[in-house]
Amino acid sequence: MSLFEPIPAHNLIPQDGVINDFGCVLDLQAASQWFDTLNRLVPWQHDEVEIFGKRIVTARKVAWYGDAPYFYSGVLKQPLPWSEAMLALKALVEQHTSHHFNSCLVNLYENGSQGVGWHSDDETTLGKAPIIASLSLGATRRFCFKHKIHALKCEMALESGQLILMQGDLQRYWLHAIPKAAQVHAARINLTFRQIHTVI
Numbered sequence: 422m423s424l425f426e427p428i429p430a431h432n433l434i435p436q437d438g439v440i441n442d443f444g445c446v447l448d449l450q451a452a453s454q455w456f457d458t459l460n461r462l463v464p465w466q467h468d469e470v471e472i473f474g475k476r477i478v479t480a481r482k483v484a485w486y487g488d489a490p491y492f493y494s495g496v497l498k499q500p501l502p503w504s505e506a507m508l509a510l511k512a513l514v515e516q517h518t519s520h521h522f523n524s525c526l527v528n529l530y531e532n533g534s535q536g537v538g539w540h541s542d543d544e545t546t547l548g549k550a551p552i553i554a555s556l557s558l559g560a561t562r563r564f565c566f567k568h569k570i571h572a573l574k575c576e577m578a579l580e581s582g583q584l585i586l587m588q589g590d591l592q593r594y595w596l597h598a599i600p601k602a603a604q605v606h607a608a609r610i611n612l613t614f615r616q617i618h619t620v621i
């Protein structure tokens with residue numbers, strides 16, 4: 422590893438959780454090819470979430486892949502079986518992070534008018550200290566964090582091909598969001614690989 426490569430051991434968050442940056446694990450051309458493949462082959466659907474007891478259909482489109490159903494935002498999701506492309510990306514992420522994943526939420530943001538609001542990925546099925554790997558493809562977007570107790574905020578830019586790993590107390594103490602960005606006209610795909618511990 423050269424001096425100028427990101428150090429995965431380095432924590433991007435100041436306290437109460439860990440985000441490791443693996444940098445761009447795909448070069449720009451490979452990332453753009455994976456973007457095109459997923460954009461074309463994933464059966465994208467608008468997400469349905471329950472917020473304050475109300476069912477809401479999200480602007481961004483998603484797809485769930487995995488071995489088991491997953492209870493998420495008040496809705497039970499039936500996963501799609503792993504495709505060849507998804508298995509290849511899962512293997513890449515597992516190789517870099519040395520963690521295994523049995524589920525993946527794939528998000529498609531068609532442009533900067535789409536984002537994801539403040540939330541934590543803290544469903545009980547993910548365990549007490551969820552380990553979530555996030556791989557980004559396409560447009561660079563801001564990934565923002567807000568502490569649940571202290572007045573702390575931080576953010577990072579997620580670039581095409583970049584891999585980060587969220588772990589420890591991160592989901593317990595921090596909310597995260599992808600804010601809308603009017604100046605972004607290109608699309609972005611983000612894959613969050615997760616470990617589901619209990620099957621409902």
Ligand SMILES: O=C(O)CCC(=O)C(=O)O
Pocket residue numbers: 526528537542555564579597599611613
């Ligand atoms: O698009 C991203 O980078 C984050 C997505 C996210 O927070 C999620 O899928 O739970």
Ligand SMILES: [Fe+2]
Pocket residue numbers: 540541542597
């Ligand atoms: Fe999330």
